[in-house]
Amino acid sequence: MKEKYKLIAFDIDGTIKKTDQEVSSEIISSISQAKQLGTKVTxxxxxxxxxxxxxxxxxxxxxxxxxxxxxxxxxxFTGNVFWKKIIDDFLLDELIEIFQNIDNEILFYTETEIFTNKISDWNNNYSRRNNSNLILLNNIYELYEKEIIRITVICPSGAEEFANLIDSKTEGKLYVTASLQNFCEILHPKAGKKHGLQKLASLLNIDRKQILSFGNSNEDLSMLEWSGNGVIVKDKNINLRPNKLDHCDSIEHNGPSKYLKRLIDQDLLGK
Structure with a gap:
Protein backbone atom coordinates (compact mmCIF):
# COMPACT_ATOMS: atom_id res chain seq x y z
CA MET A 1 0.00 0.00 0.00
CA LYS A 2 1.32 3.44 -0.94
CA GLU A 3 2.35 5.65 2.00
CA LYS A 4 0.24 8.69 2.78
CA TYR A 5 1.76 12.14 2.48
CA LYS A 6 2.27 13.77 5.87
CA LEU A 7 3.78 17.03 4.61
CA ILE A 8 2.91 19.19 1.60
CA ALA A 9 5.41 21.89 0.60
CA PHE A 10 4.42 24.59 -1.89
CA ASP A 11 6.53 27.14 -3.68
CA ILE A 12 4.57 30.42 -3.74
CA ASP A 13 4.95 32.48 -6.91
CA GLY A 14 3.61 30.73 -9.99
CA THR A 15 2.68 27.69 -7.89
CA ILE A 16 -0.11 28.78 -5.53
CA LYS A 17 -0.24 32.44 -6.46
CA LYS A 18 -0.39 34.34 -9.73
CA THR A 19 1.61 37.54 -10.10
CA ASP A 20 -0.04 40.50 -8.37
CA GLN A 21 -2.98 38.38 -7.19
CA GLU A 22 -4.00 36.79 -3.92
CA VAL A 23 -3.83 33.05 -3.29
CA SER A 24 -6.92 31.58 -4.96
CA SER A 25 -9.94 30.33 -3.03
CA GLU A 26 -9.43 26.91 -4.66
CA ILE A 27 -5.94 26.59 -3.17
CA ILE A 28 -7.15 27.81 0.23
CA SER A 29 -9.92 25.19 0.19
CA SER A 30 -7.52 22.39 -0.83
CA ILE A 31 -5.05 23.32 1.90
CA SER A 32 -7.87 23.38 4.45
CA GLN A 33 -8.99 19.88 3.42
CA ALA A 34 -5.42 18.55 3.62
CA LYS A 35 -4.99 19.99 7.11
CA GLN A 36 -8.29 18.50 8.27
CA LEU A 37 -6.95 15.09 7.23
CA GLY A 38 -3.88 15.61 9.42
CA THR A 39 -1.36 16.58 6.73
CA LYS A 40 1.04 19.38 7.60
CA VAL A 41 1.29 22.15 5.00
CA THR A 42 4.08 24.67 4.45
CA PHE A 77 2.53 33.01 13.68
CA THR A 78 5.03 33.47 16.51
CA GLY A 79 8.15 34.32 14.49
CA ASN A 80 10.09 31.67 16.42
CA VAL A 81 13.17 30.79 14.34
CA PHE A 82 14.11 27.10 14.08
CA TRP A 83 16.99 27.41 11.61
CA LYS A 84 18.89 30.26 9.99
CA LYS A 85 22.01 30.29 7.82
CA ILE A 86 23.78 33.64 7.60
CA ILE A 87 26.70 34.51 5.33
CA ASP A 88 29.93 34.11 7.29
CA ASP A 89 32.29 37.08 7.70
CA PHE A 90 35.14 35.42 5.81
CA LEU A 91 32.83 35.01 2.80
CA LEU A 92 31.63 38.59 3.20
CA ASP A 93 35.30 39.60 2.89
CA GLU A 94 35.48 38.03 -0.56
CA LEU A 95 32.16 39.48 -1.66
CA ILE A 96 32.93 43.02 -0.47
CA GLU A 97 36.15 42.96 -2.46
CA ILE A 98 34.13 42.10 -5.58
CA PHE A 99 31.38 44.64 -4.84
CA GLN A 100 33.85 47.51 -4.50
CA ASN A 101 34.67 47.10 -8.19
CA ILE A 102 31.12 47.20 -9.54
CA ASP A 103 28.43 49.88 -9.71
CA ASN A 104 25.38 47.61 -9.42
CA GLU A 105 22.55 48.23 -7.01
CA ILE A 106 22.91 45.69 -4.17
CA LEU A 107 20.44 44.61 -1.48
CA PHE A 108 21.58 42.98 1.78
CA TYR A 109 18.84 41.21 3.76
CA THR A 110 18.50 40.47 7.45
CA GLU A 111 15.31 38.90 8.81
CA THR A 112 13.48 42.23 8.99
CA GLU A 113 15.55 44.83 7.14
CA ILE A 114 17.07 45.45 3.73
CA PHE A 115 20.33 47.40 3.52
CA THR A 116 21.49 48.89 0.23
CA ASN A 117 24.45 50.70 -1.30
CA LYS A 118 22.14 53.16 -3.09
CA ILE A 119 18.55 54.33 -2.71
CA SER A 120 16.23 54.35 -5.71
CA ASP A 121 12.50 54.57 -6.38
CA TRP A 122 12.61 50.92 -7.37
CA ASN A 123 14.15 49.56 -4.18
CA ASN A 124 11.99 51.85 -2.04
CA ASN A 125 8.90 50.31 -3.65
CA TYR A 126 10.44 46.83 -3.47
CA SER A 127 11.12 47.10 0.26
CA ARG A 128 7.55 48.27 0.91
CA ARG A 129 6.16 45.32 -1.07
CA ASN A 130 8.34 43.04 1.06
CA ASN A 131 7.26 44.65 4.36
CA SER A 132 10.87 45.50 5.19
CA ASN A 133 12.69 48.68 6.21
CA LEU A 134 15.14 49.94 3.58
CA ILE A 135 18.35 51.39 5.04
CA LEU A 136 21.20 53.08 3.18
CA LEU A 137 24.66 51.85 4.14
CA ASN A 138 27.06 54.65 5.04
CA ASN A 139 29.92 52.20 4.72
CA ILE A 140 29.80 48.70 3.26
CA TYR A 141 31.83 47.43 6.23
CA GLU A 142 28.76 48.01 8.42
CA LEU A 143 27.62 44.64 7.09
CA TYR A 144 29.90 42.86 9.55
CA GLU A 145 27.61 44.06 12.35
CA LYS A 146 24.53 42.52 10.68
CA GLU A 147 23.30 38.96 10.25
CA ILE A 148 23.08 38.91 6.47
CA ILE A 149 20.96 36.05 5.15
CA ARG A 150 20.83 37.01 1.49
CA ILE A 151 22.50 39.40 -0.92
CA THR A 152 20.78 40.34 -4.17
CA VAL A 153 22.76 42.07 -6.91
CA ILE A 154 20.61 43.82 -9.52
CA CYS A 155 21.98 43.06 -12.99
CA PRO A 156 20.18 45.09 -15.70
CA SER A 157 21.99 43.24 -18.48
CA GLY A 158 21.15 39.80 -17.05
CA ALA A 159 22.00 37.96 -13.84
CA GLU A 160 23.23 34.59 -15.09
CA GLU A 161 26.64 35.83 -16.24
CA PHE A 162 27.20 37.70 -12.98
CA ALA A 163 26.12 34.64 -10.96
CA ASN A 164 28.72 32.57 -12.81
CA LEU A 165 31.34 35.24 -12.06
CA ILE A 166 30.56 35.21 -8.31
CA ASP A 167 30.54 31.42 -8.24
CA SER A 168 33.93 31.33 -9.95
CA LYS A 169 35.57 34.01 -7.80
CA THR A 170 34.34 32.45 -4.55
CA GLU A 171 35.23 28.94 -5.80
CA GLY A 172 31.75 27.54 -5.21
CA LYS A 173 31.77 28.39 -1.50
CA LEU A 174 28.36 30.10 -1.65
CA TYR A 175 24.88 29.32 -2.94
CA VAL A 176 24.58 31.58 -5.99
CA THR A 177 21.63 31.68 -8.34
CA ALA A 178 20.07 33.84 -11.03
CA SER A 179 16.62 33.51 -9.51
CA LEU A 180 15.10 36.12 -11.83
CA GLN A 181 16.39 37.50 -15.10
CA ASN A 182 18.00 40.51 -13.38
CA PHE A 183 18.43 39.13 -9.83
CA CYS A 184 21.65 37.43 -8.76
CA GLU A 185 21.08 35.98 -5.28
CA ILE A 186 23.94 35.03 -2.95
CA LEU A 187 23.38 32.98 0.22
CA HIS A 188 25.09 30.61 2.64
CA PRO A 189 26.27 27.40 0.92
CA LYS A 190 23.69 25.39 2.88
CA ALA A 191 20.84 27.44 1.40
CA GLY A 192 18.67 26.10 -1.40
CA LYS A 193 15.12 24.81 -1.22
CA LYS A 194 16.24 21.19 -1.06
CA HIS A 195 18.36 21.85 2.04
CA GLY A 196 15.53 23.85 3.59
CA LEU A 197 13.04 21.04 3.03
CA GLN A 198 15.49 18.44 4.35
CA LYS A 199 15.98 20.46 7.54
CA LEU A 200 12.24 20.95 8.00
CA ALA A 201 11.57 17.24 7.47
CA SER A 202 14.17 16.47 10.14
CA LEU A 203 12.59 18.96 12.56
CA LEU A 204 9.15 17.40 11.99
CA ASN A 205 10.47 13.81 11.95
CA ILE A 206 8.88 13.13 8.56
CA ASP A 207 10.43 10.75 6.02
CA ARG A 208 11.09 12.11 2.54
CA LYS A 209 8.78 9.44 1.08
CA GLN A 210 5.94 11.09 2.98
CA ILE A 211 6.54 14.53 1.42
CA LEU A 212 4.59 15.99 -1.50
CA SER A 213 6.02 19.17 -3.00
CA PHE A 214 4.95 21.59 -5.74
CA GLY A 215 7.02 24.11 -7.70
CA ASN A 216 7.24 25.74 -11.11
CA SER A 217 10.87 26.76 -11.68
CA ASN A 218 14.41 25.47 -11.97
CA GLU A 219 15.01 26.77 -8.42
CA ASP A 220 12.45 24.19 -7.25
CA LEU A 221 13.78 21.14 -9.08
CA SER A 222 16.23 19.88 -6.43
CA MET A 223 13.49 20.12 -3.78
CA LEU A 224 10.97 18.36 -6.01
CA GLU A 225 13.39 15.59 -6.96
CA TRP A 226 14.29 14.95 -3.31
CA SER A 227 10.64 14.72 -2.19
CA GLY A 228 8.69 11.49 -2.18
CA ASN A 229 6.57 13.05 -4.90
CA GLY A 230 7.58 16.32 -6.55
CA VAL A 231 5.09 17.96 -8.89
CA ILE A 232 5.90 20.57 -11.54
CA VAL A 233 3.18 23.20 -11.90
CA LYS A 234 3.07 24.12 -15.57
CA ASP A 235 4.22 27.66 -16.38
CA LYS A 236 4.45 28.74 -20.00
CA ASN A 237 6.94 31.48 -19.10
CA ILE A 238 9.60 29.16 -17.66
CA ASN A 239 11.92 26.80 -19.54
CA LEU A 240 12.70 23.95 -17.16
CA ARG A 241 15.76 21.74 -17.21
CA PRO A 242 14.97 18.15 -18.28
CA ASN A 243 13.39 16.16 -15.47
CA LYS A 244 11.28 13.06 -14.83
CA LEU A 245 8.88 14.63 -12.36
CA ASP A 246 5.11 14.45 -12.31
CA HIS A 247 3.26 17.50 -13.69
CA CYS A 248 -0.02 19.26 -13.03
CA ASP A 249 -1.84 22.04 -14.81
CA SER A 250 -0.96 25.70 -14.25
CA ILE A 251 -2.17 27.83 -11.34
CA GLU A 252 -4.40 29.68 -13.83
CA HIS A 253 -6.26 26.39 -14.35
CA ASN A 254 -6.18 25.38 -10.65
CA GLY A 255 -3.68 22.59 -11.34
CA PRO A 256 -2.37 22.14 -7.76
CA SER A 257 -5.92 22.12 -6.34
CA LYS A 258 -7.06 19.46 -8.81
CA TYR A 259 -3.97 17.36 -8.07
CA LEU A 260 -4.63 17.50 -4.32
CA LYS A 261 -8.29 16.63 -4.79
CA ARG A 262 -7.26 13.51 -6.70
CA LEU A 263 -4.95 12.46 -3.85
CA ILE A 264 -7.69 13.13 -1.29
CA ASP A 265 -10.08 10.94 -3.28
CA GLN A 266 -7.41 8.21 -3.28
CA ASP A 267 -6.97 8.53 0.51
CA LEU A 268 -3.29 9.46 0.14
CA LEU A 269 -3.20 12.44 2.50
CA GLY A 270 -3.18 12.44 6.28
CA LYS A 271 -1.94 10.33 9.15
Whole structure:
Protein backbone atom coordinates (compact mmCIF):
# COMPACT_ATOMS: atom_id res chain seq x y z
CA MET A 1 0.00 0.00 0.00
CA LYS A 2 1.32 3.44 -0.94
CA GLU A 3 2.35 5.65 2.00
CA LYS A 4 0.24 8.69 2.78
CA TYR A 5 1.76 12.14 2.48
CA LYS A 6 2.27 13.77 5.87
CA LEU A 7 3.78 17.03 4.61
CA ILE A 8 2.91 19.19 1.60
CA ALA A 9 5.41 21.89 0.60
CA PHE A 10 4.42 24.59 -1.89
CA ASP A 11 6.53 27.14 -3.68
CA ILE A 12 4.57 30.42 -3.74
CA ASP A 13 4.95 32.48 -6.91
CA GLY A 14 3.61 30.73 -9.99
CA THR A 15 2.68 27.69 -7.89
CA ILE A 16 -0.11 28.78 -5.53
CA LYS A 17 -0.24 32.44 -6.46
CA LYS A 18 -0.39 34.34 -9.73
CA THR A 19 1.61 37.54 -10.10
CA ASP A 20 -0.04 40.50 -8.37
CA GLN A 21 -2.98 38.38 -7.19
CA GLU A 22 -4.00 36.79 -3.92
CA VAL A 23 -3.83 33.05 -3.29
CA SER A 24 -6.92 31.58 -4.96
CA SER A 25 -9.94 30.33 -3.03
CA GLU A 26 -9.43 26.91 -4.66
CA ILE A 27 -5.94 26.59 -3.17
CA ILE A 28 -7.15 27.81 0.23
CA SER A 29 -9.92 25.19 0.19
CA SER A 30 -7.52 22.39 -0.83
CA ILE A 31 -5.05 23.32 1.90
CA SER A 32 -7.87 23.38 4.45
CA GLN A 33 -8.99 19.88 3.42
CA ALA A 34 -5.42 18.55 3.62
CA LYS A 35 -4.99 19.99 7.11
CA GLN A 36 -8.29 18.50 8.27
CA LEU A 37 -6.95 15.09 7.23
CA GLY A 38 -3.88 15.61 9.42
CA THR A 39 -1.36 16.58 6.73
CA LYS A 40 1.04 19.38 7.60
CA VAL A 41 1.29 22.15 5.00
CA THR A 42 4.08 24.67 4.45
CA UNK A 43 5.62 26.96 1.84
CA UNK A 44 9.22 26.90 0.61
CA UNK A 45 10.01 30.12 -1.18
CA UNK A 46 12.67 32.54 -2.29
CA UNK A 47 10.71 35.35 -0.66
CA UNK A 48 11.91 36.89 2.59
CA UNK A 49 10.24 35.75 5.81
CA UNK A 50 8.16 38.93 6.18
CA UNK A 51 7.08 38.88 2.54
CA UNK A 52 6.06 35.22 2.66
CA UNK A 53 4.29 35.67 5.99
CA UNK A 54 2.14 38.40 4.48
CA UNK A 55 1.18 36.29 1.43
CA UNK A 56 0.18 33.18 3.40
CA UNK A 57 -1.46 34.95 6.36
CA UNK A 58 -4.92 33.57 5.52
CA UNK A 59 -3.79 29.97 4.92
CA UNK A 60 -3.35 28.96 8.56
CA UNK A 61 -0.36 26.78 7.72
CA UNK A 62 0.32 23.99 10.17
CA UNK A 63 4.11 23.80 9.86
CA UNK A 64 6.99 26.30 10.02
CA UNK A 65 7.64 28.12 6.73
CA UNK A 66 10.89 27.97 4.77
CA UNK A 67 11.98 31.27 3.24
CA UNK A 68 15.05 33.03 1.76
CA UNK A 69 15.64 30.18 -0.73
CA UNK A 70 15.81 27.64 2.10
CA UNK A 71 18.13 29.61 4.41
CA UNK A 72 15.50 30.42 7.07
CA UNK A 73 12.84 28.35 8.86
CA UNK A 74 10.41 30.00 11.27
CA UNK A 75 6.89 29.84 12.66
CA UNK A 76 4.65 32.14 10.62
CA PHE A 77 2.53 33.01 13.68
CA THR A 78 5.03 33.47 16.51
CA GLY A 79 8.15 34.32 14.49
CA ASN A 80 10.09 31.67 16.42
CA VAL A 81 13.17 30.79 14.34
CA PHE A 82 14.11 27.10 14.08
CA TRP A 83 16.99 27.41 11.61
CA LYS A 84 18.89 30.26 9.99
CA LYS A 85 22.01 30.29 7.82
CA ILE A 86 23.78 33.64 7.60
CA ILE A 87 26.70 34.51 5.33
CA ASP A 88 29.93 34.11 7.29
CA ASP A 89 32.29 37.08 7.70
CA PHE A 90 35.14 35.42 5.81
CA LEU A 91 32.83 35.01 2.80
CA LEU A 92 31.63 38.59 3.20
CA ASP A 93 35.30 39.60 2.89
CA GLU A 94 35.48 38.03 -0.56
CA LEU A 95 32.16 39.48 -1.66
CA ILE A 96 32.93 43.02 -0.47
CA GLU A 97 36.15 42.96 -2.46
CA ILE A 98 34.13 42.10 -5.58
CA PHE A 99 31.38 44.64 -4.84
CA GLN A 100 33.85 47.51 -4.50
CA ASN A 101 34.67 47.10 -8.19
CA ILE A 102 31.12 47.20 -9.54
CA ASP A 103 28.43 49.88 -9.71
CA ASN A 104 25.38 47.61 -9.42
CA GLU A 105 22.55 48.23 -7.01
CA ILE A 106 22.91 45.69 -4.17
CA LEU A 107 20.44 44.61 -1.48
CA PHE A 108 21.58 42.98 1.78
CA TYR A 109 18.84 41.21 3.76
CA THR A 110 18.50 40.47 7.45
CA GLU A 111 15.31 38.90 8.81
CA THR A 112 13.48 42.23 8.99
CA GLU A 113 15.55 44.83 7.14
CA ILE A 114 17.07 45.45 3.73
CA PHE A 115 20.33 47.40 3.52
CA THR A 116 21.49 48.89 0.23
CA ASN A 117 24.45 50.70 -1.30
CA LYS A 118 22.14 53.16 -3.09
CA ILE A 119 18.55 54.33 -2.71
CA SER A 120 16.23 54.35 -5.71
CA ASP A 121 12.50 54.57 -6.38
CA TRP A 122 12.61 50.92 -7.37
CA ASN A 123 14.15 49.56 -4.18
CA ASN A 124 11.99 51.85 -2.04
CA ASN A 125 8.90 50.31 -3.65
CA TYR A 126 10.44 46.83 -3.47
CA SER A 127 11.12 47.10 0.26
CA ARG A 128 7.55 48.27 0.91
CA ARG A 129 6.16 45.32 -1.07
CA ASN A 130 8.34 43.04 1.06
CA ASN A 131 7.26 44.65 4.36
CA SER A 132 10.87 45.50 5.19
CA ASN A 133 12.69 48.68 6.21
CA LEU A 134 15.14 49.94 3.58
CA ILE A 135 18.35 51.39 5.04
CA LEU A 136 21.20 53.08 3.18
CA LEU A 137 24.66 51.85 4.14
CA ASN A 138 27.06 54.65 5.04
CA ASN A 139 29.92 52.20 4.72
CA ILE A 140 29.80 48.70 3.26
CA TYR A 141 31.83 47.43 6.23
CA GLU A 142 28.76 48.01 8.42
CA LEU A 143 27.62 44.64 7.09
CA TYR A 144 29.90 42.86 9.55
CA GLU A 145 27.61 44.06 12.35
CA LYS A 146 24.53 42.52 10.68
CA GLU A 147 23.30 38.96 10.25
CA ILE A 148 23.08 38.91 6.47
CA ILE A 149 20.96 36.05 5.15
CA ARG A 150 20.83 37.01 1.49
CA ILE A 151 22.50 39.40 -0.92
CA THR A 152 20.78 40.34 -4.17
CA VAL A 153 22.76 42.07 -6.91
CA ILE A 154 20.61 43.82 -9.52
CA CYS A 155 21.98 43.06 -12.99
CA PRO A 156 20.18 45.09 -15.70
CA SER A 157 21.99 43.24 -18.48
CA GLY A 158 21.15 39.80 -17.05
CA ALA A 159 22.00 37.96 -13.84
CA GLU A 160 23.23 34.59 -15.09
CA GLU A 161 26.64 35.83 -16.24
CA PHE A 162 27.20 37.70 -12.98
CA ALA A 163 26.12 34.64 -10.96
CA ASN A 164 28.72 32.57 -12.81
CA LEU A 165 31.34 35.24 -12.06
CA ILE A 166 30.56 35.21 -8.31
CA ASP A 167 30.54 31.42 -8.24
CA SER A 168 33.93 31.33 -9.95
CA LYS A 169 35.57 34.01 -7.80
CA THR A 170 34.34 32.45 -4.55
CA GLU A 171 35.23 28.94 -5.80
CA GLY A 172 31.75 27.54 -5.21
CA LYS A 173 31.77 28.39 -1.50
CA LEU A 174 28.36 30.10 -1.65
CA TYR A 175 24.88 29.32 -2.94
CA VAL A 176 24.58 31.58 -5.99
CA THR A 177 21.63 31.68 -8.34
CA ALA A 178 20.07 33.84 -11.03
CA SER A 179 16.62 33.51 -9.51
CA LEU A 180 15.10 36.12 -11.83
CA GLN A 181 16.39 37.50 -15.10
CA ASN A 182 18.00 40.51 -13.38
CA PHE A 183 18.43 39.13 -9.83
CA CYS A 184 21.65 37.43 -8.76
CA GLU A 185 21.08 35.98 -5.28
CA ILE A 186 23.94 35.03 -2.95
CA LEU A 187 23.38 32.98 0.22
CA HIS A 188 25.09 30.61 2.64
CA PRO A 189 26.27 27.40 0.92
CA LYS A 190 23.69 25.39 2.88
CA ALA A 191 20.84 27.44 1.40
CA GLY A 192 18.67 26.10 -1.40
CA LYS A 193 15.12 24.81 -1.22
CA LYS A 194 16.24 21.19 -1.06
CA HIS A 195 18.36 21.85 2.04
CA GLY A 196 15.53 23.85 3.59
CA LEU A 197 13.04 21.04 3.03
CA GLN A 198 15.49 18.44 4.35
CA LYS A 199 15.98 20.46 7.54
CA LEU A 200 12.24 20.95 8.00
CA ALA A 201 11.57 17.24 7.47
CA SER A 202 14.17 16.47 10.14
CA LEU A 203 12.59 18.96 12.56
CA LEU A 204 9.15 17.40 11.99
CA ASN A 205 10.47 13.81 11.95
CA ILE A 206 8.88 13.13 8.56
CA ASP A 207 10.43 10.75 6.02
CA ARG A 208 11.09 12.11 2.54
CA LYS A 209 8.78 9.44 1.08
CA GLN A 210 5.94 11.09 2.98
CA ILE A 211 6.54 14.53 1.42
CA LEU A 212 4.59 15.99 -1.50
CA SER A 213 6.02 19.17 -3.00
CA PHE A 214 4.95 21.59 -5.74
CA GLY A 215 7.02 24.11 -7.70
CA ASN A 216 7.24 25.74 -11.11
CA SER A 217 10.87 26.76 -11.68
CA ASN A 218 14.41 25.47 -11.97
CA GLU A 219 15.01 26.77 -8.42
CA ASP A 220 12.45 24.19 -7.25
CA LEU A 221 13.78 21.14 -9.08
CA SER A 222 16.23 19.88 -6.43
CA MET A 223 13.49 20.12 -3.78
CA LEU A 224 10.97 18.36 -6.01
CA GLU A 225 13.39 15.59 -6.96
CA TRP A 226 14.29 14.95 -3.31
CA SER A 227 10.64 14.72 -2.19
CA GLY A 228 8.69 11.49 -2.18
CA ASN A 229 6.57 13.05 -4.90
CA GLY A 230 7.58 16.32 -6.55
CA VAL A 231 5.09 17.96 -8.89
CA ILE A 232 5.90 20.57 -11.54
CA VAL A 233 3.18 23.20 -11.90
CA LYS A 234 3.07 24.12 -15.57
CA ASP A 235 4.22 27.66 -16.38
CA LYS A 236 4.45 28.74 -20.00
CA ASN A 237 6.94 31.48 -19.10
CA ILE A 238 9.60 29.16 -17.66
CA ASN A 239 11.92 26.80 -19.54
CA LEU A 240 12.70 23.95 -17.16
CA ARG A 241 15.76 21.74 -17.21
CA PRO A 242 14.97 18.15 -18.28
CA ASN A 243 13.39 16.16 -15.47
CA LYS A 244 11.28 13.06 -14.83
CA LEU A 245 8.88 14.63 -12.36
CA ASP A 246 5.11 14.45 -12.31
CA HIS A 247 3.26 17.50 -13.69
CA CYS A 248 -0.02 19.26 -13.03
CA ASP A 249 -1.84 22.04 -14.81
CA SER A 250 -0.96 25.70 -14.25
CA ILE A 251 -2.17 27.83 -11.34
CA GLU A 252 -4.40 29.68 -13.83
CA HIS A 253 -6.26 26.39 -14.35
CA ASN A 254 -6.18 25.38 -10.65
CA GLY A 255 -3.68 22.59 -11.34
CA PRO A 256 -2.37 22.14 -7.76
CA SER A 257 -5.92 22.12 -6.34
CA LYS A 258 -7.06 19.46 -8.81
CA TYR A 259 -3.97 17.36 -8.07
CA LEU A 260 -4.63 17.50 -4.32
CA LYS A 261 -8.29 16.63 -4.79
CA ARG A 262 -7.26 13.51 -6.70
CA LEU A 263 -4.95 12.46 -3.85
CA ILE A 264 -7.69 13.13 -1.29
CA ASP A 265 -10.08 10.94 -3.28
CA GLN A 266 -7.41 8.21 -3.28
CA ASP A 267 -6.97 8.53 0.51
CA LEU A 268 -3.29 9.46 0.14
CA LEU A 269 -3.20 12.44 2.50
CA GLY A 270 -3.18 12.44 6.28
CA LYS A 271 -1.94 10.33 9.15
Missing amino acids: VITGRSYLSAKDVISNLGLSAPIVTFQGAHIADS
